[in-house]
Amino acid sequence: MRFNKLDLNLLVALDALFRLRSVSRAAEQLHMSQSALSSSLARLREYFDDELLVQVGRQMELTPRAELLREAVRDVLVRVDTTITAMPSFDATQSDREFRIFVSDFTMAVLMPHFLALAQEQGSTVRFHLMPQTRQPQRTLEQGDGDLLVVPHDYCSPDHPDEKLFEEEFCCVVWDQSRIARNGLTMESYAEAGHVVMQPPGMDRSFEHRFMQETGIARKVEVNTYSFLAAAYLVLGTERIATVHRRLALQVSRGLPLKILPLPMPMTRMTQSMQWHKYRTQDPGLLWLRGLLKQAVQRMDAAINAADSMHR
Known part of the structure; x- marks a missing residue:
């Protein structure tokens, strides 16, 4: 042609x-x-x-x-x-389609297990390729390399539609035998302590790291890691602090000797969103995918609320 x-x-x-x-x-x-x-x-x-x-x-x-x-x-x-x-309809129990979803290891740990369990319960035959986030997530959509991004709303492209999945707050985790666990956390002790900070691979700054820089809160960064999940593990046996997502802290603290402490200052909540290419808004497969993610959020929060009640 x-x-x-x-x-x-x-x-x-x-x-x-x-x-x-x-x-x-x-x-x-x-x-x-x-x-x-x-x-x-x-x-x-x-x-x-x-x-x-x-x-x-x-x-x-x-x-x-x-x-x-x-x-x-x-x-x-x-x-x-x-x-x-584009197909006129979509049946997840008959399709062999593969969905490419870009997620952080935070989302991988707290949300995706519920999502995958729901897909299996529904008899889904589709496949999922969970991929690491990139420096410019919006380029992933532009180039057609991904079906869906799950990212903080601040990282969404203004050129494509997005939808809120959930809000997330942050807290601190410390080794439960540390001085901070015994004495509590103040703004002074937060500033004086060594910190484990997550530096996302392929991205300039994480949401919490950007908040700290933009509000002028100085931290003594002693350990950088590329994993949100690993940050909580890396404070064990030390006097260091990791500032992490509260849902993640509640999940990992069930099996680790950690103590969860509130931040000594107010911090903006993070809005976690999903985003897709504007040309694929009416794609029946993506409509199913987005709906299943929203159902997974409800299941995730039911489990997190139960864990939070036990923690309190």
């Missing part, structure tokens, strides 16, 4: 070249020979009257014209893909 004398099949090749910046890797992904893809690139260069990709050292770089084209090409392909693959 051609549009303005451009073979639209070439856009698939162009998108792969833009993403992978390698003729050999793009050819492998598209199941083409390198010579065939090189021929496609030559035709694209002729059509756009631009090199598009140029060799710089050992890798290929996009030209300024290619940078302008990159997002537009991806947008066109995502729109075509969602239109063609």
Whole structure:
């Protein structure tokens, strides 16, 4: 098919070249020979009257014209893909579809077990690929690499719809044999103590880390970790503090010698949201997926409330 004398099949090749910046890797992904893809690139260069990709050292770089084209090409392909693959209905008990969901290990630990249990109880035959969050979560949607993001609302893209899942507050966890566990936590002792801080892989700052920086609260960071879940474990046997999600603290404290303490200062609650591509709002499969996540939140909170009552 051609549009303005451009073979639209070439856009698939162009998108792969833009993403992978390698003729050999793009050819492998598209199941083409390198010579065939090189021929496609030559035709694209002729059509756009631009090199598009140029060799710089050992890798290929996009030209300024290619940078302008990159997002537009991806947008066109995502729109075509969602239109063609959209099914008029969805039956989770008959489908072999795989949903790609980007989540943090906090969400993985507190919400996803309930979600997966519900899916199994409903007789679902779909598959789930739980993927780590990226530096720019919105790009995941733009590029069609994920079906759903579960992220703090502050990290959602303004260009795509999102829906609130739940609110989360934060607390501190300390080793239950520490001085802080015995003496309690004040703003002074919070500032003086060593801290375990989670630095999300691929992202600049976690929600709580950004709050601390923006409100001018200085902490003596002694340990950085890439896992929310690990932060609670890393205070064991030490005088350190980890500032963590309350739901996560309640969950891990059931099996660890930890004491949960309230923060010595007020902290903004985090709104955890789910977000999907604007072209897929009416996708029956995603409607089912989003509904199941909301049901999982209800089950999660019932379990957390029971644990909280025992803790209190």
